[in-house]
Amino acid sequence: MDKATAYHDALGDHFAAHAETSPYNAYTDRPAMLRLAGDVSGVRILDVGCGAGHYAAELAARGARVIGIEGSATLLRHAYARVNGQAGLLLHDLEEPLGFAGDASFDGVVCALVYEHIRNRVQLLGEIRRVLRPGGWLLVSTTHPTADWRHFGGSYFSHDWRDLPIGDSELSIHYQRLSLETFLGELLAAGFVLEQLIEPRPTADLREIDEAAYDRLHQVPSFLAVKLRRP
Template identity: 40%
Template sequence: MTGAYDPIAAGYTAENDGSLMNAYYERPAMLSLAGDVAGRHILDAGCGAGPLSALLLERGAVVTGIDSSAGMLEHARARLGSSVDLRVVDLADPLPFADDSFDDVVASLVLHYLEDWGPTLAEFRRVLRPGGRLLVSVEHPFAISLMRREAGERVSYFATSLRTEKWEMGGGTAELRFWDRPLHAMTDAFTAAGFRVAVISEPDSAPGAREKFPEDFAGFSGTRFLGFLFFVLNVD
């Protein structure tokens, strides 16, 4: 996965900053689950161009950001300046931090790029302090299973399976690999790594989303949809 986003870094950053799914759904949900972060040391694992890091900073957190894409981190540095320690790190590798370094780890839409969650979750657990939290967002497994079936794929919801997509943004093209897995495989991985599942959330979109994106909500009676799935995991 290292560097996969480099060819589309500029285009993806621009899209992500204002999109329904990211700006009006995923980031507001993560911030709501995080609550009061003032003074907390937070690792933004898979920080991309840093939009969530910036919002955590505004709320008083001390943030460290890591991502496998050097191209995305260039945009993060332009956004965040020297206020955040940013490093190129592949989440499949050991993390370059001491034990008990962080109060929280946020893993925003990144775990679904990994086939095996075990080593990465073990590293998150290692760098979290006692009483720390891991906040996770992933693609909703039910929504992905439905999408793949509607596309004519013969795939079992209960299997962990590879999905490859080609994304074209900002004049660049990237081939991205996603590992889809059922809900029980996610929670089993969390508990096997020593986390306690405190929250599983399927949140509403942010206020104003329906008005800003009326075409996306056509056919929906409200402001909720199956997009991403969110977890708060505690270290006891």
């Protein structure tokens, strides 16, 4: 991920703190992805774009052997603190091949809310397929296409790159809009087989903390999450 898309410096610090308790991250995307992963005891997992280590820490706590890779040194610093030695972490530009990993060296790959930030997705998917064992699974979550359409307007089928402001801060995240057709089409063209697709809604715990956010996220989709297999 280049300077425009990776969460460096102040953006990385903000995201690390925000993702800890955010209705979107902590109560919607992360629980959904962990449910899709299922029983991971003893499973070798590559966390692609591991961010501040939230997913890696959860997966490791459930018995997985996790390697997390991240293009932002800022986020990786947070990840080291969070996983506390329970997962391996590596600074790696996701626009580059996964040269550190051998063929069929992982049972599962997690790619949570990073896919839309990658420019060379064809290369990344090819590399993920290479490092997955036959029968291994890939979990990918992304911004829901209709959420982007509602926010930015214009054509639903737009593939333009956008900057999304974060709250009242001067920070923004840079990513590409993807239609459902494009998102699934790229994954299938890379040789994966779709096993499950969900539109995550927040867990019941959020209702006790932020009822308005709970109600909103049960009415307006924010993410897509898919589970695929490598034949």
